Amino acid sequence: GSDQAVKRPEDFVGRKSEILELLDSIQASNCVQIVAPRRMGKSSVLVHLTRESTLRQRSSNLGPLLHIYLNLQALPDPTEEAFWGQLLWSIRTRLIERGAEDHTPLQDHPALPMDKAGINSWCQSAPSETGAHFPYSEAYDRLQALKELGFSRMTILMDELEILGQIPTQRDLTQRLRAMAGDSRWGVTFVTASRQPIAHLTQDGTLSASPFYNIFSQTLRLGPFSRSELDTLLTLPERLADQGQLEGWDPAVSLTQP
Numbered sequence: 001g002s003d004q005a006v007k008r009p010e011d012f013v014g015r016k017s018e019i020l021e022l023l024d025s026i027q028a029s030n031c032v033q034i035v036a037p038r039r040m041g042k043s044s045v046l047v048h049l050t051r052e053s054t055l056r057q058r059s060s061n062l063g064p065l066l067h068i069y070l071n072l073q074a075l076p077d078p079t080e081e082a083f084w085g086q087l088l089w090s091i092r093t094r095l096i097e098r099g100a101e102d103h104t105p106l107q108d109h110p111a112l113p114m115d116k117a118g119i120n121s122w123c124q125s126a127p128s129e130t131g132a133h134f135p136y137s138e139a140y141d142r143l144q145a146l147k148e149l150g151f152s153r154m155t156i157l158m159d160e161l162e163i164l165g166q167i168p169t170q171r172d173l174t175q176r177l178r179a180m181a182g183d184s185r186w187g188v189t190f191v192t193a194s195r196q197p198i199a200h201l202t203q204d205g206t207l208s209a210s211p212f213y214n215i216f217s218q219t220l221r222l223g224p225f226s227r228s229e230l231d232t233l234l235t236l237p238e239r240l241a242d243q244g245q246l247e248g249w250d251p252a253v254s255l256t257q258p
Contacts, residue, residue: 003024004015006226008200015041015045015048015222016144018045018220018222019045019048019049019054019057019225020057020058020219022034022045022049022191022220023049023054023055023057023058023059024058025189025191025218026049026155026189026191026235027058027059029187029189030189030217030218031181031189031191031192031215031216031217031218032191032192032217032218032219032220033161033188033191033192033193033194033197033198033216033218033219033220034046034172034191034192034193034194034215034220034221034222034224035193035194035195035196035197035219035220035221035222036193036194036195036203036221036223038195040222040223042159042193042221042222043071043193044154045222046069046157046159046193046194047062047069047157049067049069049155049157049191050067050068050069050094050109050157051108051109052108052109052110053108055110056068056117062110063110063113063150063152063189064087064150064151064152064153065110065126065151065154065155066091066094066146066151066155067094067153067154067155068087068090068091068094068154068155068156068157068231069088069090069094069157069159070087070090070156070159071086071090071159071160072086072155072158072159072160072161072164073163074130074157075163076130076131076133078137078163078166078167079133079167079168079169080166080167080169080170080172080173081134081136082131082137083164083167084133084135084136084138085127085131085132085133086130086132086133086141087132087139087156088126088127088132088139089126089128089129089130089132089237090129091126091146092122092123092126092127092128095112095119095122095123096123097109098110098111098112099111099112099116100112100116100119100120100123101123101256102120113150115149115150118149119149122142122145122146122149123157125142125145125174126142131248136172136176140176141181145198147185149184152186152187153186153187153188153189154186154187154188154189154191155188155189155190155192156189156191157191158191158193159193160193160194161192161193161194161197161198161201161207162194162196162201162206162207163210164207165201165206167208170208170210171208171210171227172231174208174210174211174212174213175210175211175212177190177212178208178211178212178215181215182215190215190216197219198213198216204207209232220245
């Protein structure tokens with residue numbers, strides 16, 4: 001999950017071709033599943049896709065783009081209401097990172113465009129803490145309002161996809177997600193991360209088969225780091241120490257990403 005993801009852009013190592021491939025897929029509105037064993041950096045890749053410096057490699061106008069990192073491990077319980085609550089909370093968090101509610105935009109997060117007042121009032125209608133529950137009808141209204149504020153493209157970066165399988169109404173939920181992706185008036189693209197491919201997860205019963213999963217036209221497998229990437233990782237503490245930035249750096253977390 002995100003607690004082990006690389007937090008700062010300068011600590012993110014390698015995966016250049018994979019990141020560009022993902023950005024190209026997202027720009028073409030193609031849904032992608034990222035597949036890799038534990039600790040191969042799936043969460044770090046998803047989080048990296050929310051950074052301004054990453055997005056600028058393929059987009060010049062970042063205003064209407066919303067890239068939302070959604071960690072399914074953080075659901076308070078395996079229910080559809082918890083899913084929608086977590087999504088809305090994650091969107092609000094992202095908007096605040098970009099400067100909503102008079103916050104200073106975080107480093108490497110695109111500044112908010114357009115109607116600040118409208119965005120602030122949207123944030124006040126969304127859950128202010130993780131663990132909230134929202135029925136789909138209310139969540140749908142909030143998502144429509146977001147679209148009307150000018151966010152024409154949303155990418156939902158869904159970590160720990162396997163957890164959807166624990167939601168008793170997962171068929172209803174995935175049908176709704178499929179409808180979001182299929183709405184041509186609003187581009188919603190999904191990028192998921194899981195240890196096994198979706199086909200395997202539906203065959204072994206972890207996930208119920210659903211038309212939602214048919215929209216994942218691409219699979220990106222994360223392999224081990226190359227020799228040069230490993231060298232860069234292993235010399236990271238030394239370089240950070242030189243810059244006086246080593247405080248709080250945990251090699252176990254940075255070297256063994258989830």
